[in-house]
Amino acid sequence: MNIALIAHDSKKELMVQFCIAYSGILSQHNICATGTTGKLVAEATGLRIFRFLSGEQGGDQQIAARIACNEIDLLLFLRDPLTMKAGEPDEANLIRLCDVHSIPVATNIATAEALIHALEKGDLDWRNIVNPKR
Numbered sequence: 001m002n003i004a005l006i007a008h009d010s011k012k013e014l015m016v017q018f019c020i021a022y023s024g025i026l027s028q029h030n031i032c033a034t035g036t037t038g039k040l041v042a043e044a045t046g047l048r049i050f051r052f053l054s055g056e057q058g059g060d061q062q063i064a065a066r067i068a069c070n071e072i073d074l075l076l077f078l079r080d081p082l083t084m085k086a087g088e089p090d091e092a093n094l095i096r097l098c099d100v101h102s103i104p105v106a107t108n109i110a111t112a113e114a115l116i117h118a119l120e121k122g123d124l125d126w127r128n129i130v131n132p133k134r
């Protein structure tokens with residue numbers, strides 16, 4: 001499965017801790033991320049992560065383009081609705097595109113936990129039927 005990671009600045013440490021905790025599961029999949037999120041997670045976990053541009057340079061839009069092509073199977077986007085900074089990605093378009101293709105998406109740690117366990121159990125295997133070429 002192709003899993004995309006994005007974290008707003010105040011949620012990056014939480015994303016790192018999440019990926020450390022679930023590195024065993026994540027290592028079985030293709031991981032991509034916006035630039036800074038990917039760098040921090042890769043350094044902390046040793047996971048191989050394809051890094052797009054940083055969010056402020058359009059990395060979130062690169063991920064949105066892959067979602068628009070139905071190439072992402074799970075989006076974990078830890079956002080901070082309280083202290084978002086100017087230039088941080090607006091989640092509305094990402095989530096809209098996930099809804100277009102019924103792509104599972106988490107925007108907080110509680111849902112991310114639920115989805116990573118679902119992934120491990122095989123509950124998301126139907127994505128392989130949607131996209132048999134991958």
Ligand SMILES: O=C(CO)COP(=O)(O)O
Binds near residue numbers: 009034053
């Ligand atoms: O901008 C973002 C969230 O703040 C996401 O991009 P980065 O992972 O490059 O920071």
